[in-house]
Amino acid sequence: MRSRLFASLFLFVATVAPAGAQSTGEEGTSEMAKARAALPANAAKALFGGAREPAPMAARSIGAYARGCLAGAVALPVDGAAWQVMRLSRNRNWGHPALVAFLERFAAKGRSVGWPGLLVGDMSQPRGGPMLTGHASHQLGLDADIWFSPMPDRTLSTQERETISAVSMVDMAKRELDRSKWTDTRAKLVREAARDPQVARIFVNPPIKKALCDWESGDRHWLGKVRPWYGHNYHFHVRLACPDGEEACKDQDPPPSGDGCGKDLAWWLGPEPWKPSPPEKPRPPLTMDDLPAACREVLVAR
Numbered sequence: 001m002r003s004r005l006f007a008s009l010f011l012f013v014a015t016v017a018p019a020g021a022q023s024t025g026e027e028g029t030s031e032m033a034k035a036r037a038a039l040p041a042n043a044a045k046a047l048f049g050g051a052r053e054p055a056p057m058a059a060r061s062i063g064a065y066a067r068g069c070l071a072g073a074v075a076l077p078v079d080g081a082a083w084q085v086m087r088l089s090r091n092r093n094w095g096h097p098a099l100v101a102f103l104e105r106f107a108a109k110g111r112s113v114g115w116p117g118l119l120v121g122d123m124s125q126p127r128g129g130p131m132l133t134g135h136a137s138h139q140l141g142l143d144a145d146i147w148f149s150p151m152p153d154r155t156l157s158t159q160e161r162e163t164i165s166a167v168s169m170v171d172m173a174k175r176e177l178d179r180s181k182w183t184d185t186r187a188k189l190v191r192e193a194a195r196d197p198q199v200a201r202i203f204v205n206p207p208i209k210k211a212l213c214d215w216e217s218g219d220r221h222w223l224g225k226v227r228p229w230y231g232h233n234y235h236f237h238v239r240l241a242c243p244d245g246e247e248a249c250k251d252q253d254p255p256p257s258g259d260g261c262g263k264d265l266a267w268w269l270g271p272e273p274w275k276p277s278p279p280e281k282p283r284p285p286l287t288m289d290d291l292p293a294a295c296r297e298v299l300v301a302r
Contacts, residue, residue, distance in 0.1 A: 044129055047129070047299055048069065048131075051125065052091065054126045057301050061128070062294050063250060065140055069140070070096060070298070073124065076104075082116075083120055086161045093123050096243065102144075102199075106196065109192045110192065112192075116150045122138055123143065124140070127299060140242075142239060143240075144237070145236075147234065169207075170205045170207050190208075199225060201225055201252065205229070209227070220261075223259035226260065248292065
């Protein structure tokens, strides 16, 4: 019975592509189709990855950042006064209205510190949930990746948005900041994001965190929100706290007290995090049983 239910859900989601839905590029569509075909029918990422429109429900984030879904998502317009959305074929420019409002607000603040505009990477899928490729998080519509590359002074073509590469701020072979790329304006941009009261976390590559620690000579409170993590050398990952009153949304614990520039950062800058690990047996993908029950309603709402 359960297998028939999941098969029905898969067929339902895979065929939902309403008139006016954002078109995906041929390359992106092919990539997603291949990823979906390789998954069991009950994999939550196959089901949520096939949804092309948001659930027509009141906006709410349900569950945890890496185990949840999103109702009532809204799309960040692909072009704004101070931002452009990249990788349109992924159809991941969806978020909780609070995230879209933050990005619009933050883009304007970026201009005030000399940043020409944001290039916005992945946010969430139309109904949140696990993604077919990439992130483990980004499931609640409260996460967004912002490139360290500035927005050009022209509107990028669809093709350019698919092919232009972001620029790494870190020499990954040496795990050191690339000082020929990093600038004070980038530091100011991250600081502006961290100072927003709705922001819960910002993830950056460890040498970038070190650069921010060395750079800030005044109020250091905001640095506590900026956490070192693997990757994140091409972009910084902004995560909002759960919106007020949304009891189904599960916040992370607050970050540790202090600026995070001490022992924790020293560990990240040492050899321990980068030692090769013995191969692990691949974990099976999340199923609908692993997500909050309300995510079933989100998945099939129309």
